[in-house]
Amino acid sequence: MTLPLTEHILYTQDQLHIEACSIESIAAKTTTPFYCYSKAQLLSNIHHCQAAFKPHGMDIHYAMKANSNLSILRLIADQGLGVDLVSSGELLRAQAAGIPEKSMIFxxxxxxxxxxxxxxxxxxxxxxxxxxxxxxxxxxxxxxxxxxxxxxxxxxxxxxxxxxxxxxxxxxxxxxxxxxxxxxxxxxxxxxxxxxxxxxxxxxxxxxxxxxxxxxxxxxxxxxxxxxxxxxxxxxxxxxxxxxxxxxxxxxxxxxxxxxxxxxxxxxxxxxxxxxxxxGRSLVANAGVLVSRISYIKEAQPNPFLILDAAMNDLMRAALYQASHPIVPTNTDNDSAIRHYDIVGPICESTDTFARSYPLSKSLKAGELVAFLCTGAYGSVMSSTYNSRSILPELLVSGTETQIIRKEITQAQLIEYEL
Ligand SMILES: Cc1ncc(COP(=O)(O)O)c(C=O)c1O
The missing domain is CATH 3.20.20.10 (Alanine racemase)
Structure with missing residues (x-):
């Protein structure tokens, strides 16, 4: 496997970075798990797409179901793209992002x-x-x-x-x-x-x-x-x-x-x-990562379980259609020999499994961070609150700046809606 790292999501001195911010430094300011996007990567994807289709006079409408965070939508709209939407909720979001109705396809x-x-x-x-x-x-x-x-x-x-x-x-x-x-x-x-x-x-x-x-x-x-x-x-x-x-x-x-x-x-x-x-996917997928902390490394046969604090409710693609995402340590300076892990979340379902027999460093420890690469599309948008888990925060990095673009929807807030 060749890791789908990019110009803006990459290792610098053994530390995984989004632009100029190390994931470890971002994680120090928020709770885990969290989604984090690179503004420069997103813009680069949009420009690449425009460079491909515009010379032929084709119009680009972003399929906003892939990632409909308002800040992401605004960035996309600012580049002159319309949207493809599939629900009244997406219509309201597109309006909130300032996208002209004429540029919407339902x-x-x-x-x-x-x-x-x-x-x-x-x-x-x-x-x-x-x-x-x-x-x-x-x-x-x-x-x-x-x-x-x-x-x-x-x-x-x-x-x-x-x-x-x-x-x-x-x-x-x-x-x-x-x-x-x-x-x-x-x-x-x-x-x-x-x-x-x-x-x-x-x-x-x-x-x-x-x-x-x-x-x-x-x-x-x-x-x-x-x-x-x-x-x-x-x-x-x-x-x-x-x-x-x-x-x-x-x-x-x-x-x-x-x-x-x-x-x-x-x-x-x-x-x-x-x-x-x-x-949809091609504009946002590689601009995002899901960051998760290792809760336990549980010894078992045939492989130890790497039990994460992220679960299938946060990233459904593996449970939904056996999709796999590269999972990488955010810090590789202690990397040693490889061990194969079964990587799972804490949810009470056997399908809460992200990968089987997945090679990662033998020196990984509980408390350390891993990142799921290429999770900017069909990641956060598919979240549920199964097992009464919260909806994760989303952050956007631009250069040395990190901004929260969606606050966590907390477990206490979820309970408030019940009468
Ligand atoms: C009507 C329509 N257009 C566009 C898309 C975007 O697909 P993708 O994210 O694979 O580019 C979808 C995705 O399901 C769709 O249903």
């Missing part, structure tokens, strides 16, 4: 009446509709509120994707989107609707994808549909191609954004409208 398979009403009245720029039934409801609400709606149909192109089965979204049997056949008849049905303007097609085929092939295959199907619709007299003004661009979690595999952009440009060369992409 995706999601189960938008409720309340959520659609809120989004319609807020003036959300584009609705990505995922079913016949949703379009009916959207049309009813748009008529009631006398609001013009710009909508795209999310199509399920049914392509195979080389990722974990739980994070494919564009295969037959996945709940997302409508079929290509349905798209044509919906365009015909809503052609003269006074408030619904169907003018785009959308797709999102999965997450942590490592090859451009499924994009090429899916875009081919989308382009064929767009051509058919145009021949039938409909104008298709936008193609939203989703996100899903894979990042390196230590196995060296990732998806280079420049090649994705080139592939998209090639595959959509005959399309004259606007192309949108919705990256």
């Amino acid at each position: 995706s999601g398979v189960g938008k409720t009446t309340v959520e659609l009403t809120l989004a319609i009245n807020a003036g959300v720029g584009q609705f990505n509709v995922e079913s016949v039934e949703e379009l009916e409801l959207l049309a009813t609400l748009a008529t009631q509120h006398a609001r013009s709606i710009n909508a795209a149909l999310r199509v399920n192109p049914d392509v195979a994707v080389d990722t974990h089965k739980n994070i494919t979204t564009g295969r037959k049997g996945n709940k997302f989107g409508i079929t290509i056949e349905q798209a044509l008849s919906l365009y015909q049905c809503y052609a003269d609707h006074p408030w619904i303007k169907l003018s785009g097609l959308a797709m999102h085929i999965g997450s942590q994808i490592q090859s451009v092939t499924p994009y090429r295959q899916a875009i081919e199907k989308l382009m064929a549909l767009a051509t058919k619709l145009e021949e039938a007299g409909f104008s298709i003004n936008s193609l939203d191609l989703g996100g899903g661009f894979g990042v390196d979690y230590g196995d060296g595999a990732n998806l280079d954004l420049v090649s994705v952009a080139q592939e998209i440009a090639r595959s959509t060369a005959n399309f004259r409208g606007r192309i949108i992409v919705e990256p």
Whole structure:
């Protein structure tokens, strides 16, 4: 494994640093576990993404589900990106971060009446509709509120994707989107609707994808549909191609954004409208770490257990889809021979296991810190309070400055909500 360290999250003199701050110095000022992000890494990821897609005139809408902390959102919005959101909660957050409603795309398979009403009245720029039934409801609400709606149909192109089965979204049997056949008849049905303007097609085929092939295959199907619709007299003004661009979690595999952009440009060369992409993970994953303290090293067979104070409720990805994150000591100056550990959290579930037989220094001791790398995406946002555990603080580092960007939601505060 090659550690996915970056220009801004790296070892300096045996100490893991985020920019100019050592993790040990940050941990001295807060409780563990905690999430910590690098502002410079985040900005570098955004600029890299813009450099890949902007020369082709493509629009970037950050899929805010990956990390929706307000400070992170503000940084992303300041760079001129729009957002892709999937709930009224995300809409409120995007508004709180100052993102213009026109720059928002509302995706999601189960938008409720309340959520659609809120989004319609807020003036959300584009609705990505995922079913016949949703379009009916959207049309009813748009008529009631006398609001013009710009909508795209999310199509399920049914392509195979080389990722974990739980994070494919564009295969037959996945709940997302409508079929290509349905798209044509919906365009015909809503052609003269006074408030619904169907003018785009959308797709999102999965997450942590490592090859451009499924994009090429899916875009081919989308382009064929767009051509058919145009021949039938409909104008298709936008193609939203989703996100899903894979990042390196230590196995060296990732998806280079420049090649994705080139592939998209090639595959959509005959399309004259606007192309949108919705990256989430690739903008934030490697900009964040989860820092945890070792509570115990419990001797056992076949491996000792490294029992951490972080658990599956803080970082669900391992329990949810067997994802692995590189786990590293924050201080390597005592590094000695390697020992293999089973790395677990304190929660009363056997799936509260981050790694099995994981090689780390033999000299590790209870009380020392480890960091989970590449946890800026789908980390903190997926937290729960299982076992009545708190929601972790989040910090942002910029140079020598460390700022708390979300306070811990404490165990006592959680109890206050119960009547
Ligand atoms: C509609 C949509 N767009 C974009 C994304 C972002 O995916 P990723 O974070 O893998 O780039 C998702 C993730 O599930 C999604 O559902």
